Amino acid sequence: MLASFIIVFREVLEAGLIVGIVLAATAEIPRRAPYLWGGVLAGLAGAGLVAAGLGALSTAFAGNGQDVFNAAILSFAVVMLGWHSAWMARHGREMAAQMRDMGAEVVAGERTMLAMAVVIAIAILREGSEVALFLYGIATAARLGAAALIGGGALGVAAGGAVSWTLYRGLLAIPVKRLFGVTSALIALLAAGMAGQAAALLANDDYIPALGYQLWNTSWLLSTGSIAGKAAEALLGYSDRPMGVQLLAWAVTLATLLALSHRASRPRRVS
C-alpha cells in the first residue's frame, strides 16, 4: 500500500505542481474555468490513449518512440508557455486594473487560456499515462492485496492534489501587484525545465549533440530519485547530472521568457 501510494503521489505531484502554477498565473483571466476543466479532461483522456498505445509507441522511431514523443509534447508545452508570456507581456499590466469589462480583451484572454489548457493537458497526460499503466498492472495481476494497492493509489492522488492545491492557494496569497512577477518567473522556470528535459531526451538517443553528458553531479545533495528532487525537477528544471545541451536549452528558454515578462513589467512610455 505504501509503495503504490508513493508511486502515484510522486506522479500526481509532478503534474500537480505544474497545474498549480498555471492556475495561479491565470488567476486574473476571466472565464477561465471551462478551459481549465477542458485541459484536465483532455489530459486524462490523453493519458488513457497513450497508455493503451504505449506498446506501439515504444517501437516507433527505432525504439526511441517514448523519448521522441515526450520530447515533442514537452517542446509543445514550452511553446504554449512562451505564447502565454508573450501575451501577458502585452496585456499583463492592464489586466488587473480594467480588463474584466473589455470584450476584446476577454477574447484575447480566452486565446491564452487555450494555450494554458494545452499545458495542463500535457502535464496530466505525461504523468497520468504512467499511473494508468501501473494501476492497470495491479488490476490485471489480481493479486492478493490489490484493494490495498488501489487504496494506496487513491490516497496518492488525494495527497498529490492537496499539495498542488496548497501551492496554488499559497501563490494567490501574494499581493496582486507582485503576483504577476512571481508567476511570470515560475512559468519561465517551468518552461526552461521542460526545454532542458526535451533536449536531454533527444541527446541521450543521439538525435542532437549532448555537449557533455554530465557537467556535474549533485546527487549527493539532492537526487532526482527523491521526491524533493522530482519536485525541483518539475518546478525549476533541476537535474543532478545535467547534460551540456540540457543546460543550454534551460538557459536560453529561461532568458527568453524572462525577457518577455521583463518587457511587460516595465512602465509604458506615454507618447
Add this chain to the structure above:
Amino acid sequence: MAQRIFLRRAALGLLAALPALPALADPQTLVLASHHFTPDHIEVPAGQRFKLLVTSHDDTPDEFESPDLRVEKIVMPGQTISVMAGPLSPGTYKFYDDYHPETANGLVEAK
C-alpha cells in the same frame, strides 16, 4: 548584448567539454521475469557510452528506471526496449522496475 556574449561563451565552453566518443560496445541484455531482473548485476566499461536491452517476460507493464543512469522508460509485456546511458565514473549504479521496486532491482558496475 552582454547576455548574448555570455551565452556564446557558455556554448563554446560546453563544446570544449565534449568528450571524444569511443566505439560503442555490444549491448547487454536484461530480462525481466516474475518481476526480477536476470542478470541483476552487470559490468560496463567506465567512461564510455553503453547500450542495454531490456526484455519483459512479465504479464503486466514494467518501468525501467534509474536516476543514476538518467533513464525512465516503460516496458510493455513481451517487448524489448533499448536504453542508452553513460559515460559513468567507476562505481556502482542502481536500476529498478519502478512498478515493482522491492523485487525487480539491480546494479550496473562501471569499471
